[in-house]
Amino acid sequence: MVRTYLLKHTLQIVVLGVLDGIAIWIGTSLALQVHYLTAIILILGAVGINYIYLSKRTYAMRYLLPGLIFLFAMVVYPIGYSFYISFTNLSTGHILNQQQVIAQITDRxxxxxxxxxxxxxxxxxxxxxxxxxxxxxxxxxxxxxxxxxxxxxxxxxxxxxxxxxxxxxxxxxxxxxxxxxxxxxxxxxxxxxxxxxxxxxxxxxxxxxxxxxRYSYNQDADTIRDLQTGTIYKNIEGFYTSNDGEELYPGFKVWMGIRNYLSLVLNPLISGPFARVFGWTVTFASLSVLTTFAIGLFLAILLNDPYLKLRRLYRVLVIVPYALPAFISILIWHGLLTNMGLFNHVLLQLFHISIPWLENAFWAKVSILLVNLWLGYPYMMIVSLGALQSIPGELYEAARVDGATWWHRFSRITLPLLLMPLAPLLIGSFAFNFNNFTLIWLLTEGGPPINARTVAQSTDILLSYAYRLAFQGARGNQFALAAAVSVIIFFIIATISAINFRLTGALEDLSKNV
Amino acid sequence: MYSKHTILGSIIRHLVVWLFIGFAVFPVLWIFSASINPTNNITAQQLIPRHIVWDHYVELFTNPQHPYAIWLWNSIKIATLTSLLTVALTALSAYAFSRFRFKGRRVGLLGLLLVQMFPQMLAMVAIYILLLNAGKIIPWIGLNTHPGLIMVYLGGAMGFNTWLMKGYFDTIPRSLEESAKVDGASQFQAFTRIILPLARPILATIFVLSFIGVYSEYILARVLLTDTHQFTLALGLNLFIHGQWGNRWGVFAAGALIGAIPFLIVFALAQHLLVSGLTRGSVKE
Missing domain, CATH: 2.40.430 (Periplasmic binding protein-like II)
Structure with a gap:
């Protein structure tokens, strides 16, 4: 009985055995490094996995678990942790927790x-x-x-x-x-x-x-006493601080409540650049959708014309930008727009002028929109072509009989009938561009700079601003502030997605079908 | 909507189309010309080179200052592994959602949809700290490692792809598995031997979508990879433009064109699959 069971489940048992071995090995090394909590969580997780793969009652979980582990570890947990960080002061100088800092200071x-x-x-x-x-x-x-x-x-x-x-x-x-x-x-x-x-x-x-x-820690009062000078340092907002305002370094991570969010609105040094970045993000995403859709639709109408010769060849040629990885195209465009690049070369020869395409705040924005137009219109053209072909021709015949002009036919028939199926895609495109870090970073790196008082730069979008705060700032890693900006983006994108679901009725459909 | 053109109207239409074709194609032509131009300088380049040289391609792979071959290999490796694992993991969970009735199924499906509304890259700070700490315990999944990056990508790929795959599985009749089980196959055997071969179009679709996505991914790779030799192509090529090698335009051009090839191959191989997979997956039985 046991024997046939073992034979039938050889693979299962071997895999589980190997996993358990790894879990025990990592768990032991964790325990040796005094990460007891992590070790306990790991061992409990391993026990759970064994249960799931050995019990008949959890059969469906056997299929779900591998994916769920990654989903939880790499998406759900990080999202929750981002929210948490945004309510702390986690940043360079406030990386360690209080116990670690006390241990470090009292060892001096x-x-x-x-x-x-x-x-x-x-x-x-x-x-x-x-x-x-x-x-x-x-x-x-x-x-x-x-x-x-x-x-x-x-x-x-x-x-x-x-x-x-x-x-x-x-x-x-x-x-x-x-x-x-x-x-x-x-x-x-x-x-x-x-x-x-x-x-x-x-x-x-x-x-x-x-x-x-030099220092002794008083657990009851949560103060640190300097034995050399007799000064008492009290725990104030992530620093042990004396009455004179002198702070002991390093500081530690503490709960700050909504302070980070408030400073994005109220601290003039931060709120000014933040508002500017926010405005440009919305402008950039809206104009990108508008321009790519306008050109895409224009080309779709032009190339859907059955009287136009070579239109199949033309369709292939104009969607060339779609076939290249965006990061490569953007870098190529950077080369064309750079100070000594092709564009200025031609402008100099023909008109004896040159334009600071990437160096001036206004022109950098123009360049970004131009490059995004090049990257984005083929997609809009493809989806518009599909939608155009689903509009019944009789509608146009009827309009013609009633004497409608070309503009009337476009604005009363084509556009409304197109927008219905395409609206979710346009909103999706807005959400995509809202976080189009690759374009901004590879073309302008967010530059040119605004001034020395802020890390934000002229063409930064919210996501690149958050990236800069977290990883590129002159004042080190401002993780907490970056997380707060990310959380704000989370809510904007979630709202947009919700509108989109409502618009398509996707959620109702899905909840019926699941 | 359309009517016959006058001659003038026809000429204008063709002219307008050619204008756009020019706009679409000239950066590609220009970069190809740069890659075979004798000069490495962006200003001195001519559209039609006086004579054709392949030096830039040779230098791209031989100059040890820029490990281009390693970047290309890193990108192909990470994209392929991520895509294969994504297909495997999403097939498993989509099968469970499609075939089994269990507690929490509905909540799970809606939860997946909800999670998908939050782009993973917004949690970059948390992911950075997560891998930083993970690396202190298990070095090979920490910061600046490919396994760590692949695991991050895997998590991000679950939501959307599970839904897509489940939609496709729902269209495959259950009677096929029932009869296999009558013949003595276990549930898992029915899944691997009956369902997976039938689902090949959607598996290929998800592989291709994932490959294209990972190959072009920039921000998470940039946050998590720090060492030049661990870079993906997107990070590496950027060094030619924004980094220390700004004056190697010709070599960059060669690198850009070669870097587009894996992307194009995967794209072209699976184009027909993409169409059939996407349309079938979205339509109910």
Whole structure:
């Protein structure tokens, strides 16, 4: 019974076995690195997977699980985490959490004026290992093989050959002269010898000194006390801050509420550029849809004409831009529009002018729209051609009989009948361009700059602005602010999608069909 | 709507069409000309080169300063693996949604649709931090690794493609699997031996859509890959234009044209599949 079961499910058992092995291996290494919570989640996940693939009751989950894991790990969780980040102050200087920062700050040392001082004798063996004999006021200490211990008065490991009162060798170690010490200084300087609650480290060429922890953390009051100066630092918005406003670095990650969103609206240094970027994003996306649709529809009408010879060949030739990867086309266009590129070359020869296509804020916007027109009209032409062919010819015949002009036929028949099926695609195109990072970044990199006070640049769209805040800013990684901008885009795109679903009735259809 | 043209009307129409053909085609012609021009300088280039040289193509693959072959290979590798895995994973989950009735099925389907409304790239900061931390525990799926990037792409591909595939599976009659099961096939065997071969057009469609999408993807690759040798083609080619090699126009041109080839091949191979797959998937039985 068991045997036939095993035979029938060999593959299942082998795969599960391998996965469990990997899970245990990673779980163990996680536990060793003190990531207990992650380890527990991983092991629980592994148990769940075993259950799903061994129980009959969860049969459908066996098919769903592989995809769901990636969907949750790489989409659902990151979206939720983005929302969370946007309510924190996560940014350069506020990356670590509070415990990590306290641990880091309380591990700092200083040397009090009245700290014990030690003169020393250094020894070295042939392998280059160093031993230090420290002479303090309360007797000698030996630092040897990573351990420190007091030395009793008569220790026969030390040999004083010339009888001058200081030892010349220690086991196989020989005493070091000053020039030898200077040569080995990097090693000796790096020594941190833990002793009596502090550490002993090199203070000058001829002496070691005891240093003690500088900060102590008071858990009840959540304050840090500077033992050297007596200053108390209180936990204020991600920094331990003294009454004088002095902050201890690094800061840590804290909950900020809607502060990031408020600053996008109220802080004039941020809200001005943000409003500008927002405006350009909407303008850019709208104009892109408008121009590509206008040209696409125009060409579709022109090339749908049964009296036009060669129209099949023409259709193929005008959709050439559609067949190239966009990132390659955009880079080619950058080459054409650059200061010394083809466009200015021709303009100079013919009219003795040149245009700052990518260097001037206005012309950079024109260039972006021009390139997007080139990239986008073939798609609009293809979908318009399809929609045109579904309009019954009798409508035009009837209009002609009634004496309608060309414009009337276009505006009363063609356009309304086209817009019905195409509206969702136009809205989809708007949503796509709203986040068309590739175009902006490869053509202008968002440039030219506005001014030195903001990271936003003239042709930045919201997404490229968020990218810049997070990864390219002069003030480091402003992750939280970038996440807030992303969340705003989330809501705009979600609204657009909702309108689109309503328009197509897709949601009703789907909920009937599922 | 249309009527016979006058001669003048005909001439004007052809002229207008040729104007647009010029607009559509000249950047491609210009870049091809640049790739075989003796000069590497953008200003000195002439549309019709005095003589044809292939030096730029040779330099593209031999100059160690720009590892073009590695970028091309990275892009093809990442796009192919992502697409294959996307097809496999979406086929599995679409089959479950199409054939099984289980608790949470409806919620799951609508949930997929909802998740699809949020573009994944907007979570770039969270994904960056996720991979940063994952890399501290398992280095080969962290930042600057291809497995990490592929896993990110896989998550983003699930929603839309599962819906597309489910629509297609719904059109395949259940009676086929029923009879296979009567003959002793398990559910999973019925899925792999009966349904998958019948669903070949939609599998190919999703492979092609995914390949084209991943091959052209820019922002997530840019956020997650930092080392030049890990770059995809989109990141690498950008260095010719915005990076340190701005004055190698001819070499860039060669790289741009060769980089378009894998895209074109996949596009051309599957064009007829795209049409049949998309139309059949969207129409109910």
């Amino acid at each position: 040392f200083y040397t009090p004026d009245d700290a014990p001082t030690f003169t020393y004798t250094a020894f070295k063996n042939e392998a280059g290992d160093i031993a230090i004999l420290l002479h303090g006021s309360d007797g000698d200490l030996l630092y040897f093989q990573g351990e420190i211990s007091p030395v009793k008065g008569s220790d026969d490991r030390f040999v004083d050959e010339d009888g001058d009162g200081s030892p010349d060798s220690f086991l196989s170690y020989d005493v070091m002269t000053l020039p030898q010490i200077i040569k080995s200084l990097p090693n000796i300087e790096g020594l941190r010898i833990p002793y009596d609650g502090g550490t002993i480290r090199l203070d000058s060429l001829r002496s070691f000194k005891m240093s003690v922890r």
